[in-house]
Amino acid sequence: MTFIPKPKVRHPSLPRNALGLTRRDYEGVLSTLCAGCGHDSITAALTEAIWGLSLEPQNIAKLSGIGCSSKTTAYFVSGAHGFNSVHGRMPSIAMGASAANRNLAYVGVSGDGDTLSIGLGQFCHAIRRNLNMLYVIENNGVYGLTKGQFSASADIGSRAKKGEENQQPPIDPVLLAMSLGASFVARSFSGDKAQLVPLLQAGLRHRGFALIDVLSPCVTFNDHEGSTKSYAYTREHYEPAVNADFVPFEREIVADYAEGETHPVVMHDGSRILLRKFAKDYDPTDRVAASGYIQERLRQGEYLTGLLYIDETQREFHEVNGTPDAPLNGLHLPALSPGSMGLEKILSRYR
Amino acid sequence: MPAVPAQDRVNDFVIKIATVNGTGSASANTLLMKAIFRSGIPVMGKNYFPSNIQGLPTWYEIRVTKDAHVARSGRVDIMVAMNAETYGKDAREVATGGYLIYDSTWPRPALFTREDITVIGVPLAKLCNENFNGVRTRILMKNICYAGVLAALLDLDLAKMRELLAETYAKKPKLVESNMQAIQLGYDYAKAHFACPLPLHCAPLDQTAGHILIDGNTAAGLGAMFAGATVGAWYPITPSTSLMDAYKSFCDKWRVDPQTGRKNFAFIQAEDELAAIGIVLGASWNGARSFTATSGPGISLMSEFFGLAYYAEIPAVIFDVQRVGPSTGMPTRTQQCDLMICAYASHGDTKHVCLYPANPEECFYFAIAAFDLAERLQTPVMVLSDLDIGMNDWMCRDLKWDDAWQPDRGKVLPLEEIVKLEKFYRYLDKDDDGIPYRTLPGVHPKAAYFTRGSGHTQYGAYTEDATDYQIVVDRLVRKFHTARGLVPKPVIEMAGTRTDVGIIAAGSSDGAVREALDVLRGMGVHANYLRVRGFPFNDEVDRFLAEQRLVFVIEQNRDAQLRSLLTLETPVEKSKLRSLLHYSGMPISSSFIVKGVLAEVAPKPLRAVSPGQFP
Ligand SMILES: Cc1ncc(C[n+]2csc(CCOP(=O)(O)OP(=O)(O)O)c2C)c(N)n1
Numbered sequence: 002m003t004f005i006p007k008p009k010v011r012h013p014s015l016p017r018n019a020l021g022l023t024r025r026d027y028e029g030v031l032s033t034l035c036a037g038c039g040h041d042s043i044t045a046a047l048t049e050a051i052w053g054l055s056l057e058p059q060n061i062a063k064l065s066g067i068g069c070s071s072k073t074t075a076y077f078v079s080g081a082h083g084f085n086s087v088h089g090r091m092p093s094i095a096m097g098a099s100a101a102n103r104n105l106a107y108v109g110v111s112g113d114g115d116t117l118s119i120g121l122g123q124f125c126h127a128i129r130r131n132l133n134m135l136y137v138i139e140n141n142g143v144y145g146l147t148k149g150q151f152s153a154s155a156d157i158g159s160r161a162k163k164g165e166e167n168q169q170p171p172i173d174p175v176l177l178a179m180s181l182g183a184s185f186v187a188r189s190f191s192g193d194k195a196q197l198v199p200l201l202q203a204g205l206r207h208r209g210f211a212l213i214d215v216l217s218p219c220v221t222f223n224d225h226e227g228s229t230k231s232y233a234y235t236r237e238h239y240e241p242a243v244n245a246d247f248v249p250f251e252r253e254i255v256a257d258y259a260e261g262e263t264h265p266v267v268m269h270d271g272s273r274i275l276l277r278k279f280a281k282d283y284d285p286t287d288r289v290a291a292s293g294y295i296q297e298r299l300r301q302g303e304y305l306t307g308l309l310y311i312d313e314t315q316r317e318f319h320e321v322n323g324t325p326d327a328p329l330n331g332l333h334l335p336a337l338s339p340g341s342m343g344l345e346k347i348l349s350r351y352r
Numbered sequence: 353m354p355a356v357p358a359q360d361r362v363n364d365f366v367i368k369i370a371t372v373n374g375t376g377s378a379s380a381n382t383l384l385m386k387a388i389f390r391s392g393i394p395v396m397g398k399n400y401f402p403s404n405i406q407g408l409p410t411w412y413e414i415r416v417t418k419d420a421h422v423a424r425s426g427r428v429d430i431m432v433a434m435n436a437e438t439y440g441k442d443a444r445e446v447a448t449g450g451y452l453i454y455d456s457t458w459p460r461p462a463l464f465t466r467e468d469i470t471v472i473g474v475p476l477a478k479l480c481n482e483n484f485n486g487v488r489t490r491i492l493m494k495n496i497c498y499a500g501v502l503a504a505l506l507d508l509d510l511a512k513m514r515e516l517l518a519e520t521y522a523k524k525p526k527l528v529e530s531n532m533q534a535i536q537l538g539y540d541y542a543k544a545h546f547a548c549p550l551p552l553h554c555a556p557l558d559q560t561a562g563h564i565l566i567d568g569n570t571a572a573g574l575g576a577m578f579a580g581a582t583v584g585a586w587y588p589i590t591p592s593t594s595l596m597d598a599y600k601s602f603c604d605k606w607r608v609d610p611q612t613g614r615k616n617f618a619f620i621q622a623e624d625e626l627a628a629i630g631i632v633l634g635a636s637w638n639g640a641r642s643f644t645a646t647s648g649p650g651i652s653l654m655s656e657f658f659g660l661a662y663y664a665e666i667p668a669v670i671f672d673v674q675r676v677g678p679s680t681g682m683p684t685r686t687q688q689c690d691l692m693i694c695a696y697a698s699h700g701d702t703k704h705v706c707l708y709p710a711n712p713e714e715c716f717y718f719a720i721a722a723f724d725l726a727e728r729l730q731t732p733v734m735v736l737s738d739l740d741i742g743m744n745d746w747m748c749r750d751l752k753w754d755d756a757w758q759p760d761r762g763k764v765l766p767l768e769e770i771v772k773l774e775k776f777y778r779y780l781d782k783d784d785d786g787i788p789y790r791t792l793p794g795v796h797p798k799a800a801y802f803t804r805g806s807g808h809t810q811y812g813a814y815t816e817d818a819t820d821y822q823i824v825v826d827r828l829v830r831k832f833h834t835a836r837g838l839v840p841k842p843v844i845e846m847a848g849t850r851t852d853v854g855i856i857a858a859g860s861s862d863g864a865v866r867e868a869l870d871v872l873r874g875m876g877v878h879a880n881y882l883r884v885r886g887f888p889f890n891d892e893v894d895r896f897l898a899e900q901r902l903v904f905v906i907e908q909n910r911d912a913q914l915r916s917l918l919t920l921e922t923p924v925e926k927s928k929l930r931s932l933l934h935y936s937g938m939p940i941s942s943s944f945i946v947k948g949v950l951a952e953v954a955p956k957p958l959r960a961v962s963p964g965q966f967p
């Protein structure tokens with residue numbers, strides 16, 4: 002691929018966010034994915050979500066593993082550092098980066114292969130640590146980059162392009178994350194920007210591990226008849242359970258929502274998520290009941306979408322670790338070294 | 353067998369204690385070693401323990417060495433045979449004229465088969481059973497009791513032992529009394545039944561002032577704290593675990609804000625070594641000094657990430673406390689068997705900067721150097737210690753700290769520089785030293801770049817173009833060349849007499865080599881000595897190799913890994929290099945080296961040497 006710089010023409014009528022930046026300012030390099038790839042829509046939604054939250058580009062770090070999906074961290078917010086690491090190991094990079102500087106917004110992008118096969122262990126442990134990051138799985142049921150092998154999220158009976166039928170049960174990242182104690186779990190569809198953008202925003206503001214599993218059809222290897230991750234199939238079997246509107250703290254005063262229909266969840270920074278439930282009995286704050294319901298729907302072949310579970314009370318990694326508010330990477334020597342006097346004291350134990 | 357009469361060997365002998373692990377013998381052995389050290393006598397202590405928690409044979413070797421030869425000599429003068437299972441073998445190991453101490457509560461007729469050693473029976477179990485209650489206490493006290501026997505036989509100062517116990521059990525004064533009681537039981541019994549002290553015994557010296565007894569893992573963990581490392585991530589593995597434990601306990605003491613209780617460090621037990629190194633890279637990429645400690649199996653697992661760090665140019669410090677391989681090998685035995693894998697770990701053309709500390713003192717200083725080098729060179733730096741250095745207490749010079757020291761954070765562009773730039777490019781060789789400039793996230797949008805392990809241009813963009821790819825990998829070669837001048841220089845000791853024979857060694861072989869050189873000198877065999885301390889090899893190594901006719905490469909692995917590295921990375925002709933390979937899992941001994949050298953280089957026929965002198 003060659004780098005084709007896009008002319009940055011400032012159009013006076015382009016809307017600006019609180020920082021005075023336009024959507025253009027949050028773009029990255031041109032995507033090299035196949036035309037129509039679901040991942041590109043997610044990139045667009047991420048750009049929109051980050052712009053909408055008025056995050057400073059340099060205060061974002063974009064992390065990924067390897068795969069078509071993992072490439073996309075280059076395609077948004079070029080003013081942020083990006084790290085395209087090795088296959089399945091992005092969570093550990095995110096852990097280290099967050100340990101060094103807790104004050105950046107970590108955006109992780111992964112694929113279903115990257116997360117659910119080679120990287121399953123790291124994914125689980127990032128959840129256990131409640132690592133403060135947004136973790137997006139661009140889930141297409143196949144390994145796109147290695148040309149269409151089934152991934153661990155492929156459903157039983159789903160057919161590959163050449164007709165082969167998948168026989169093994171899928172690993173559902175949503176159910177897995179719920180069972181591991183994740184504090185924010187959502188599912189969406191790359192084709193539903195209206196649902197996805199507020200979910201991404203809520204995930205970015207969530208303090209802790211925010212998983213969003215985004216069904217993201219691979220037009221080249223998994224968009225045919227017989228696939229359960231195609232555009233057509235997803236549209237048909239996609240069932241919003243909870244609508245989540247994200248209301249940033251700054252807008253809170255002017256937000257107008259009808260009491261009763263909505264259930265507000267207050268986030269750490271004062272922002273709110275207004276949940277509107279489509280499924281009457283669904284309770285996204287009850288882990289056990291919600292898991293049961295998701296499982297039930299999955300059995301019927303329906304992907305329940307929306308903000309499926311949220312717990313704003315769980316402590317994230319740094320709260321548990323007791324690190325200071327200022328980033329560790331900014332500490333200076335006096336705070337780190339006991340000096341010669343300290344060394345003398347220490348050595349007395351070894352005489 | 354001993355060439356030197358016993359009475360001339362005051363402060364110069366070896367005690368070996370055979371016990372069963374999990375029976376508290378470690379505290380008795382440490383107590384003995386420290387009591388000797390506090391008497392001003394140089395001492396070496398080595399623990400040979402099984403990969404097991406309780407019930408298998410374990411040995412502890414204490415060498416009292418007035419000449420400060422802190423290596424294994426290869427002989428045993430006094431055996432304390434506390435383990436019935438290994439009695440026979442232990443008894444055979446004692447040198448002629450030596451002593452065997454055993455628990456005479458039960459008869460051991462098998463012990464009396466040797467005429468050339470003195471057998472000393474002390475009813476340790478009986479003494480303890482009569483004086484202590486509880487099975488566990490009796491077992492523990494039996495081990496403390498032999499320390500008392502040795503105190504009498506070797507003429508150790510009981511007051512020093514009490515003082516040491518009082519320090520160890522500062523919070524449990526009752527334990528001081530019961531331990532002292534056990535010591536006194538053994539001491540009194542020995543005094544009453546044997547001629548004390550033995551001809552082999554200790555006499556106070558003043559040679560340990562300005563020295564400490566410390567293990568390499570503790571020293572390295574301490575170094576990591578002094579270097580300013582703030583993120584430590586690891587997955588437990590013998591023999592590296594105590595390095596991380598040390599770092600954490602030092603940080604718990606010195607890095608916790610007294611007002612807020614907040615911790616100025618993050619200590620992360622990872623789910624495996626893949627995650628451990630990933631955490632290190634994420635943290636270093638983000639500007640924190642970060643490190644991990646592991647052993648061979650962990651190095652294998654981390655290898656994919658090493659390649660990423662090499663190619664994407666991310667600093668990282670890795671302590672590899674080597675143990676016996678291949679595979680799980682012998683986890684509690686020592687070797688220098690990761691020299692090759694660490695130098696070239698990962699697929700593709702990769703090379704890594706390695707440091708080879710020879711003792712705990714160097715573990716401390718090299719830990720600090722490693723962080724500076726990693727950030728200066730923007731690459732992983734491996735510190736290759738081993739189980740012998742890492743887990744045994746070594747006598748070394750006091751560690752020193754210069755309060756004027758500042759970390760070398762390398763070429764990280766600060767905000768003032770970034771704002772002046774037209775545009776930032778990550779991989780340009782602006783200074784002609786192969787080292788590019790980097791920026792940290794969170795500083796300025798202009799500083800942003802994309803880190804990737806896939807092909808990239810010097811501007812940081814993705815590429816599959818031949819020329820663009822080669823520009824970057826060729827610069828990495830230049831960077832590695834720069835590293836030659838930055839890694840610690842070798843220690844060279846010329847023989848002082850004309851000789852064209854050289855010895856090259858690295859790491860923990862040093863003590864044994866030095867002692868061997870002394871012995872050989874006494875026999876008229878002279879050799880120049882170079883101890884390699886860093887990879888890539890510096891010019892000094894090339895020069896030394898060129899000057900010798902014959903070079904013994906002494907190392908602790910089967911496949912002559914150091915020799916291979918020398919043939920690969922220096923212009924030396926292969927035929928010049930003779931390997932002396934020690935890979936039993938025990939630390940190399942001086943007698944092994946003497947024997948190996950003599951097999952090739954004949955001693956001057958000035959003095960006859962008894963063939964039995966070098967077992
Ligand atoms: C260690 C390792 N093994 C295998 C690969 C080859 N590989 C690259 S991407 C990929 C699968 C990606 O699948 P997924 O994460 O679902 O991403 P997608 O391309 O579908 O978006 C594989 C197996 C690799 N890069 N590294």
Ligand code: SF4
Nearest residue numbers: 035038069145219220
């Ligand atoms: S192969 Fe599939 S996943 Fe990859 S870019 Fe093309 S459509 Fe997207």
Ligand SMILES: [Mg+2]
Nearest residue numbers: 112113141143
């Ligand atoms: Mg995929």
